[in-house]
Amino acid sequence: DAGVTQSPTHLIKTRGQHVTLRCSPISGHKSVSWYQQVLGQGPQFIFQYYEKEERGRGNFPDRFSARQFPNYSSELNVNALLLGDSALYLCASSLAPGRMNTEAFFGQGTRLTVV
Amino acid sequence: EDKVVQSPLSLVVHEGDTVTLNCSYEVTNFRSLLWYKQEKKAPTFLFMLTSSGIEKKSGRLSSILDKKELFSILNITATQTGDSAVYLCAPVETSGSRLTFGEGTQLTVNP
Numbered sequence: 001d002a003g004v005t006q007s008p009t010h011l012i013k014t015r016g017q018h019v020t021l022r023c024s025p026i027s028g029h030k031s032v033s034w035y036q037q038v039l040g041q042g043p044q045f046i047f048q049y050y051e052k053e054e055r056g057r058g059n060f061p062d063r064f065s066a067r068q069f070p071n072y073s074s075e076l077n078v079n080a081l082l083l084g085d086s087a088l089y090l091c092a093s094s095l096a097p098g099r100m101n102t103e104a105f106f107g108q109g110t111r112l113t114v115v
Numbered sequence: 116e117d118k119v120v121q122s123p124l125s126l127v128v129h130e131g132d133t134v135t136l137n138c139s140y141e142v143t144n145f146r147s148l149l150w151y152k153q154e155k156k157a158p159t160f161l162f163m164l165t166s167s168g169i170e171k172k173s174g175r176l177s178s179i180l181d182k183k184e185l186f187s188i189l190n191i192t193a194t195q196t197g198d199s200a201v202y203l204c205a206p207v208e209t210s211g212s213r214l215t216f217g218e219g220t221q222l223t224v225n226p
Contacts, residue, residue: 004157033213042119042203042216043158056212088156092214103149104214106157 002027004093004107012113013081021076021110023091031055032074033104034066035090043090049074050096081114088112117142121204121217129225132194136220138204139186146209148187150178153219154200161189161202194224 005024013019025032031050035043045058049068068074078085088111092104118141128134140148147165151158162171164180164187171178175194180187191198201221205214 031211035214035216040218042205042219043214045213045215048212056210058213090157094211096211103160103163105160106151109156111156 004091004105006089006091006107006110008110009108010111010113012115015081015083015114017081018077018079019081019112021078021089021091021112022073023076023093023107024073025091025093026105029093029095029105030072031094031096032068032072033092033094034074034076035092036060037088037090037109039087046076078112083114086112086114117206117208117215119204119206119215119217121202121220123220124218125221125223127223127225128194130195132224133190133192134194134222136189136191136202136204136222137186138188138217140204140206140215140217141185142206142208142215144209145182146207146211148180148204148206149214150187150189151203151205152200153203158203191222194222196224196226198222199224 033048034046037043047066048056052068063079066076088109090109091107094104122137150161162178167182175192178189201219203219205216
């Protein structure tokens with residue numbers, strides 16, 4: 001079985017542009033979460049989606065948005081990019097939130113560089 | 116606000132040494148705690164801990180949770196160069212909606 005897949009793996013954008021990152025969860029997993037990891041820090045929670053509905057949102061500005069599709073894949077959109085948005089964006093897949101024995105599995109991430 | 120503190124932030128050892136990594140947390144509505152190893156990009160899952168005092172083991176790695184004192188430790192015995200990585204801990208809320216990560220411990224194992 002394929003693990004969590006993210007695309008693209010690397011991306012360079014200019015300040016002010018927008019970007020769309022994509023994630024496909026593990027087959028059978030219905031929950032997708034997005035995290036931002038700045039160099040030298042742990043991942044920071046951005047969003048969680050389950051059954052196409054937002055189930056949680058971290059402390060990020062409205063420039064960040066996401067959605068989940070019927071096949072449980074997800075997109076993260078970031079508008080009006082700032083230099084500080086440069087980071088590794090990680091997608092995590094899990095069966096469902098709120099279940100006791102649910103680990104989250106991460107994709108390889110998208111390395112976004114804003115210049 | 117949820118808080119996770121890992122210590123030490125950085126550790127350099129020689130192959131064969133034993134290391135203990137610490138994770139203390141303050142999380143409302145705690146459900147479980149996860150440990151991950153991050154070498155290049157994707158954090159890879161190591162352990163999920165839900166009950167106090169029950170040690171989880173996987174080869175040379177083991178971990179235990181203390182829900183009263185709000186901390187967890189990750190032990191690695193007979194370290195190898197392949198253990199070099201950032202180790203992250205993340206408590207999970209009962210809603211399961213988010214993982215709150217610490218800064219991580221950068222472990223370097225020298226030959």
